[in-house]
Amino acid sequence: VPYVHQDPKDSTRYAGDFFQAGLGLPDRDFYLIADDKFKGIRASYVAHVQKMFELAKIDGAAQKAKSVLELETALAQVQWDKVENRDPVKTYNAYEPAKLAEVSERIDWPRYLDATGYGALKQVLISQPTYVAGFGKLLDSRSLEAWKTYLAWHVINAHAELLSAAFVDEDFAFNGKILNGQQEQRPRWKRGVEGIENALGEAAGQIYVQRHFPAENKARIEQLVKNLIAAYAVAIDGLEWMSADTKKAAQEKLSKFTYKIGYPDVWRDYAALEVKAGDSVGNAQRAAVFGYEREIAKLGKPIDRKEWHMTPQTVNAYYNPEMNEIVFPAAILQPPFFQADAEDAVNYGGIGAVIGHEISHGFDDQGSQYDGDGNLRMWWTAEDRKKFEALGNALAAQYDAYEPVKGYHVNGKFTLGENIADLGGLTIAHSAYLKSLAGKPSPVIDGFTGDQRFFIGWAQVWRRKYRDENLLNRLSTDPHSPSEYRCNGVVINVPAFGTAFEVKPEDKLFRAPEQRIKIW
Structure with missing residues (x-):
């Protein structure tokens, strides 16, 4: 296609x-x-x-x-x-x-x-x-x-x-x-809404934003993004396995990151799309042609840097390596990922880790091959790239061992980019949370320390149930690991988790310090 x-x-x-x-x-x-x-x-x-x-x-x-x-x-x-x-x-x-x-x-x-x-x-x-x-x-x-x-x-x-x-x-x-x-x-009305989403996504998004995304939420997320990018810069400088030359190049790429929050500055114009009552098949076909012609019309024109590839009402986020940008639609900026009335620990463990995840995609096994201008160019030294790939292979092997459906394992190479982003995202989010405390101790709330609440916030965003048929489908098609491993496969590599919950060798989520994998 x-x-x-x-x-x-x-x-x-x-x-x-x-x-x-x-x-x-x-x-x-x-x-x-x-x-x-x-x-x-x-x-x-x-x-x-x-x-x-x-x-x-x-x-x-x-x-x-x-x-x-x-x-x-x-x-x-x-x-x-x-x-x-x-x-x-x-x-x-x-x-x-x-x-x-x-x-x-x-x-x-x-x-x-x-x-x-x-x-x-x-x-x-x-x-x-x-x-x-x-x-x-x-x-x-x-x-x-x-x-x-x-x-x-x-x-x-x-x-x-x-x-x-x-x-x-x-x-x-x-x-x-x-x-x-x-x-x-699903009820017919939900399927109808999906049809509108597919054909007129940003038009529906304007209504969603008006109803569900207050301006103060955008301001808070923007500050979180800045905090996470700053924490990433500190983390890069502190890497033991990376040389000074590659660190300098990584910092240059990080400095060129851009971000979009909530909704587009310029909404998509659907005036040329003809919609006829009682013609659902025709409407879908015309919407498909409208969308395709919009894409073809880009050829030969300047890059549209204001364009979004997700609607505001999508519960998701993305990193675009060719634009070197991270994008957070309004719908993910709500519970359980972001809670406006929650204290910082929970939000850093939730949306903070998601922000860190998207930044980390710029430095995963795929995204790390693009420079800060979005060009496919190897900016690593050869020796550092070998070290990075060795760490990635170790993480892939960890995930290869997971067996969500009896007889069928996670594909560690296929999910590697997302697993690197999860691990890097949570690690950087925790560093940013500690920095936000400005040296002050975090309060104990409901019997939980700040670090405990941070990791509980992380766990809350991955609560999910699958049927085996859906899991089998995902193992072949979804580059993300099943949610259980997106949570637990990461925390076993983060020292602060073991400390926060006093994890012991006999516990399921214990991993010996020398076996922990740290990439970013």
Whole structure:
């Protein structure tokens, strides 16, 4: 699929990129893992595709469903895995349009580039060239009828939630129940709200901000961000494993961090989007075209540094390495992450650690490969990079051992960026909390010391229950570790946690000092 973003090697301009896609199941693992659980999911998928074809009154539904699985399996076999796709250097492959035939002669590149809106570009990026080559071979080795069937399925699948009740129910029976363990469908009004979010996210966000995000919250978070960045600067200087040259470069990058809090300064204009009452499918299609054309229109224009990639009502945050910015939507600036009436320890353990997490993404295994201007450039000394990667390997090995579903482990390499960010974020947040005390002892409240309340604040933000089906899905698709390990996998490496709760060798969350991992 085409997507537009800043050029990783020239962050002053937008690039047109292609990224692998085309599967109906969540990840290539679902097609390639040969155990009974995944075989069962594939059998259920074929039955689901058949049922949807029958509802669409397409003849030969049973055989066509098998054809879909066969073709998607062939696509999965040539796709890159989730660890490879995290490598920003490996996935940066630039081509002049005339040279794209070297990737695949089977694709009519001039026609395809014109259709995607890339026709005027002098350079195109392909994230996974071998996938494109493999896809080209499949165009020849599979029949036209197989491709027609595949495309028909994806049209149905893309619109299923907006069709009649029979389609909606069947879609939920597979994607909700089988893939995620959900027991009942969400109310229709919630699904309607999701549709508005997808099509008119910032328009809804303006209402959300007016109702739920007072100005004083923004001011408090801005001060927290400044405190966390200052604490990070101190931490970098104190690292024992990093040389002076790399520290200087890291400080330079940190000094160029920018941040956005709450909501955009400039709201998105939806005037050109036509919305018709009673035409949910048409509205969704027009919204998709509107969004796509908005992205294509960026090509050749200056970088929009005021743009947000999340809506204000999203309970999340992000770091954008190409912009070197951290962004905190209004909705995450509420309990349990941020409590306006709570004392500092709890908020530093909650939103403070989240802020530290996003800063740390600038220095995780991926983000650390970009400089302060957002360019993919190695600013480390070779020796320091080796030390950093050794620490990352140790953290990956720790998480590899976690087994949230019997027989299925966390992938430490896939989740490494988030695990580094969690560990760095909590460590820096605790340093910032101590600095905020200005040398004064923190009060004991409800029998808990300041440090204890800090770590309780951290634990509170990760309270969550999963069903096994959803966990299995996440292990293949989510670069975050399950919440239990995002909490406990971090605190065992933080000395202040052991001290605060007097953790002893016989306790589950004890880790010997020499085994603790400290990266940032």
